[in-house]
Amino acid sequence: MSKSRALLLPLLLAGCALPGPRRAAPESAAVVPPPAWRNALPVGGPVQAGWWQGFGDPVLTALVERALANNLDIQTAAVRVEEARAAEALARAQLLPQVGGAVPETQGQQISALGTTARSAAVQPGLTLSYDLDLFGRLRQATRAARAQLLATAAAADTVRLAVAATTAQSYITLRALDHRLAVARDTLAARTEALRIAQRRFEAGYTSRLEYRQAQAEYASTAQLVPAAELAITRAENALALLTGDVPRAIERGVTLERLATPAIPDGLPADLLRRRPDLFQAEQTLVAADRSLDSQRAAMLPNLSLTGAANLVLSTALAQPEVVFSLGASILGPIFDGGRLRAQERGATARRDQAAFAYRRTALTAFREVEDALAGVRRTGEQAQALSEQVAASRGALQNATNRYRAGYSSYIEQLDAQRTLLTAELSLAQARADRLNSYVALYQAMGGGWTRADVAAVER
Template sequence: MAGQSARGLLLLPLLLTACAPAISPRPSASAVAPPAEWRTALPRAGEVDRRWWTAFGDARLAALVEQARTNNVDLAVASARVAEARAQEKVSRSLLLPTLSASAPGTEGRSVNPFGQANESFTAQPTFQAAYEIDLFGRNAAQIEAARANAAAVEAAREAATLSVSAATASGYITLLALDERRDLLVQTLNSRGEALRIARDRAEAGYTSQLELRQAEAEYRATEQQIPAIEAAIARQENALSLLVGALPARVERGRDFDALTPPAVPNVLPSDLVRRRPDIAQAEYTLAATDANLRAARAQFLPQVRLSASAGAAISSALPDPIGIWSIGGSILAPLFQGGRLQGQFDAATAQRDQAAFGYRRAVLTAFREVEDQLAVIDRLNAQETALLAQRAAVADALRHATNRYRAGYSPYLEQIDAQRALLAVDLALIQLRTDRLTSYVALYQALGGGSGP
């Protein structure tokens, strides 16, 4: 009878295995396949250098990016999160190892016996205890795998943050040089309009022109003058933003090359099929999905029995004993869930839903990556055509200004025609600066969208 009971206990885990729910596959709608080619065909050359920001040809830009990658506060927080996740992984690994503990309780006291005599006694029982859970159904192994995948996801998130900070620093520096270029253009325009104002004043004092033209010239001068403080304030704000990115107090940012000297890098030769392995945010989504898969297996294992072994050894020491007495015990237990009021099923369903969310999150990350690359390729391609049209417009506006100036000096047209031509030329020159800024920052965004220098 005892043998049959023991065999029944041994068969209990196998019988309860059939009660565990089956794990459903990932939603088929969450799968995504990369396209064969990009929509926008541009000449491509080489791979992405790990220090891609050096391709813009400005040593100061490169130094700022390196400084940001080293000192940025957000990246320091991300690194601390990686350390925390790795520590949690170490904690989970302990589930596969036995636990050892030692205790040494002792008492000393004085009492009175029935004869009214004092009696002092001392007792102690030092004990070593060991316990181990046999991971028959992989619950602990699944928890360890989940912790490992979560740590990898956090590390990938740090890589994504590093890439984002690098791109923000490069774009911020380019924007700063563009603001300098705008300020220089406005200063030059102010000087030329100051000269026009001087001429108009001299002509008005000599009676060669009316006060209307003098006031028009003065109005144009003041209109240009008031734009310079706004640009200078924008420059200060941009310097402060860059200082924050590099982990420093607000201060003036040293410049390297001029804005016109920045060189757009080549479009790297990266295929759509390579993008999935290059992007750290996609890696993060993939590791997150792996962690939810492991958590789902662990939730299923909760339906199955847990087998624990325990042992202890020690000694009983007492003043009432002539010699210490060795004590020991060896035992085991099987804990099988029979009724949990739906708690285990609810946890399993929640883990399944979390796995499905992570699967669709992975699909979203991949689709977003393809869209971001396609966006920047399209922008770079169309900016070239836009610049061609804008340069042609500038040539026409500059020629119109020349004719308007000559006609005004010859007395064939009012001063207002020259003013309109000056305004148009300034607007085109500012648009050219903005277009070149957009082109350079588009290359930064493209390199970020391609995953930077991280890759297989």
């Protein structure tokens, strides 16, 4: 067999492992925005880049910034980015020649023609070189996959930062709502204390039965239990906020009250294309790119590979009159001949992972659409609910005043005043919750739109 035929034989045999046609990503994984999303979002206000500053509470702003600086989840995500950056550098290093050095030393004996024996020593410092030509792009595609994975990991870190900022803001709003509930409970308890005193005096004077007195006692105890329950919830909320900011459990400083927290401004005609700035959507997109590049690298692994190798040594020996230089240069072609279907199975696995990433990208996009719609609906509906509850509180407060006057004048029974007190307490607690829900809906909207933005961002996506 000639030398040329010997070189061609591995290439011909490698044909049994050549990849087939590349299967495209499933069409069902494509993302098409809803028709209504082609228009701008119907909200108004100036643009605010630091969205948490829009609540007008410096304590809230300080807490969010402290959480972004010290949160342990954010720091862990940053370490993951460094790990991905190292993996990308390792993949790029595979494209460069590999150079190594060695200084082997040998000891030996020489026997001359006269029968004498002499000991010799030799040192051979040298360099070795190996370089993969990457004819079919296996290493280049692997490098691109590592780069896309680095971008996906960085986007995941941004997702964590956005989630921490939003969770911190929502936790603080919830804390202020709990403070308001505690204040309502204490004010109501003070009113029930006065009502119990009056009921006891009327019972002892014989004006009312024991039933009204027992009812006043029961309502007082029912209101009293709200105070420690609210205090317990406040303590837990403070501890959760301390953990978010990377601190041990501690008391949290307070800023403005719940009713004085402003609603963050949202730009007029906010483009729906800003959704593309969501870090989780970018992460899913880059994960899909990485999976696609990995598939190409896996397919290239089924083709022959050409490598160059070289070595150069300087021989320094006591047996030689002068140093000698020895070098070699060669090439090798390696290709799969029979592997039991291992490479085919790896290609199918890479294709399945690419399809999974495509469907995950579609799911992330649809989730983004849903979250923005939910947040917008929350902003509108909780605002309407808070307005209705404000009117209910005002009416209930007036009804309680009328019922109290009638009871003290003897025109009505205690149960009438009791019902008015219960209605007012329920309305005030519901109003506090509705106000907190409305503010949290604004936080959810900013989070769903990818966080803060500037006028330049809006103008860029409009173009």
